Amino acid sequence: MTRETVLNAEHRASGAKMVDFGGWDMPLHYGSQIEEHHSVRRDAGMFDVSHMCAVDLAGADCRAFLRRLIANNTDKLQVPGKALYSAMLDESGGVVDDLIVYFLDDTHFRIVINAGTADKDLAWIEARRAEWNLAVAIEARRELAMIAVQGPNARAKALAALPELAAADVLKPFFAAAIGDVFIARTGYTGEDGFEIALPAARAASVWQALAAAGVAPCGLGARDTLRLEAGMNLYGQDMDESVSPLDAGLAWTVDLVSPRDFVGKTALLAHGQQKQFLGLLLEDRGVLRAHQHVYCDQGEGEITSGSFSPTLQRSIALARLPLGVAVGDHVEVDIRGKRLAARVVKPVFVRHGKPLI
Amino acid sequence: MSALPANLKYTKSHEWVRAEADGSVTIGITDHAQEALGDLVFVELPPVGKAIAAGEEAAVVESVKAAADVYAPLSGVVTAINDAVVDAPESVNQDAFSAWLFKLQPNDAAAVNALLDAAAYQQAIDAE
Numbered sequence: 001m002t003r004e005t006v007l008n009a010e011h012r013a014s015g016a017k018m019v020d021f022g023g024w025d026m027p028l029h030y031g032s033q034i035e036e037h038h039s040v041r042r043d044a045g046m047f048d049v050s051h052m053c054a055v056d057l058a059g060a061d062c063r064a065f066l067r068r069l070i071a072n073n074t075d076k077l078q079v080p081g082k083a084l085y086s087a088m089l090d091e092s093g094g095v096v097d098d099l100i101v102y103f104l105d106d107t108h109f110r111i112v113i114n115a116g117t118a119d120k121d122l123a124w125i126e127a128r129r130a131e132w133n134l135a136v137a138i139e140a141r142r143e144l145a146m147i148a149v150q151g152p153n154a155r156a157k158a159l160a161a162l163p164e165l166a167a168a169d170v171l172k173p174f175f176a177a178a179i180g181d182v183f184i185a186r187t188g189y190t191g192e193d194g195f196e197i198a199l200p201a202a203r204a205a206s207v208w209q210a211l212a213a214a215g216v217a218p219c220g221l222g223a224r225d226t227l228r229l230e231a232g233m234n235l236y237g238q239d240m241d242e243s244v245s246p247l248d249a250g251l252a253w254t255v256d257l258v259s260p261r262d263f264v265g266k267t268a269l270l271a272h273g274q275q276k277q278f279l280g281l282l283l284e285d286r287g288v289l290r291a292h293q294h295v296y297c298d299q300g301e302g303e304i305t306s307g308s309f310s311p312t313l314q315r316s317i318a319l320a321r322l323p324l325g326v327a328v329g330d331h332v333e334v335d336i337r338g339k340r341l342a343a344r345v346v347k348p349v350f351v352r353h354g355k356p357l358i
Numbered sequence: 359m360s361a362l363p364a365n366l367k368y369t370k371s372h373e374w375v376r377a378e379a380d381g382s383v384t385i386g387i388t389d390h391a392q393e394a395l396g397d398l399v400f401v402e403l404p405p406v407g408k409a410i411a412a413g414e415e416a417a418v419v420e421s422v423k424a425a426a427d428v429y430a431p432l433s434g435v436v437t438a439i440n441d442a443v444v445d446a447p448e449s450v451n452q453d454a455f456s457a458w459l460f461k462l463q464p465n466d467a468a469a470v471n472a473l474l475d476a477a478a479y480q481q482a483i484d485a486e
Binding site: 226 | 396397399400402418420422423425444448451
């Protein structure tokens with residue numbers, strides 16, 4: 001049975017092409033995913049991300065719980081509203097999910113997890129809480145809608161459309177605030193500025209319509225994928241999963257191995273270390289890089305984990321897991337339908353704030 | 359979606375075929391196909407002079423989302439390719455029935471008559 005977000009009727013009324021995404025009926029695009037991509041890079045676009053799941057943690061042991069559950073050190077979160085991107089690992093060091101942790105106060109945190117992994121994640125989180133016998137109440141807030149507004153003009157247009165959120169004007173990047181029953185964060189998944197807004201489902205349609213009236217373009221999952229790829233952001237299930245160490249998925253920066261705390265997966269990470277490099281590829285020949293294509297390097301073979309056409313660069317780009325020793329600037333070959341095409345190894349951040357970095 | 363041009367023939371794999379006065383056939387992908395693929399960003403066409411059998415992979419069209427094979431609707435030899443769509447794949451999205459991909463000189467000129475007409479192709483896509 002396919003699940004629908006509260007904005008499903010809005011998408012259909014806007015002529016969206018709908019697809020099944022992890023069991024959810026979601027908009028792929030509203031006509032042209034490339035136009036939607038450009039809207040976010042050049043102006044403002046919005047995404048229904050209500051399929052993602054906010055989980056509230058409350059109780060005296062919140063900090064102790066997160067210290068063991070999350071690969072990054074959540075004790076870095078000391079200012080209320082601050083957000084931290086990281087991952088939950090299993091004992092073998094594989095990635096259970098990537099997530100954002102928001103610090104509200106010492107007894108209240110919110111985490112936001114992926115749609116397709118939400119049931120698995122909640123079972124995992126509850127099992128760890130029971131195992132460690134900590135005083136933490138875990139509440140999945142599935143009733144909340146979430147709208148991401150992204151782009152250079154996203155904040156200005158969102159605040160103009162939603163004057164009740166005017167206090168969010170002062171939010172710094174990677175900070176969030178509760179304003180009434182709305183939770184608004186200056187975060188996103190596009191490489192542009194903007195907000196992610198969690199709000200009661202009953203108001204989602206009116207907020208969506210107000211944003212559209214303010215000139216914020218509805219954008220589907222297609223544009224969301226090319227935007228995050230250009231920004232060099234990982235997609236769970238594609239760039240990493242339970243069979244992949246965060247150290248081999250470009251996520252070492254979200255793992256804290258320095259502090260003395262123990263966390264799930266730490267022993268395995270220390271034992272195995274880094275086995276692969278996670279880097280970007282820029283196709284120099286004509287064609288389109290895709291996930292699972294083989295990459296031939298002087299040091300051995302690698303594999304593309306995410307690939308597509310970059311609307312900003314007008315070239316094909318990819319994220320790839322490559323052998324150790326491959327360096328930025330190296331020339332490699334990618335097997336596309338039996339032909340070996342030339343690609344260059346680049347840093348896995350292709351575009352930020354509207355500007356090509358390649 | 360606009361009505362299917364009645365002067366064209368079609369395949370269940372979503373190619374359109376136009377029989378030309380000189381006995382050659384012009385081939386493209388249908389509006390239904392471009393709609394399903396989304397924004398096209400790459401087109402790879404066969405070399406002129408290549409002999410292709412009916413049902414064989416002749417060209418590749420790739421959208422942002424996915425790659426799709428274009429099959430030869432008839433057996434024959436490639437006589438021309440449309441370089442303009444290689445340079446501007448989005449022209450297929452804009453007008454799929456104008457943005458042809460390649461031309462074939464069919465081995466059997468009568469074979470084109472066995473392809474689907476507009477009504478039969480419409481039934482095929484309605485049944486999907």
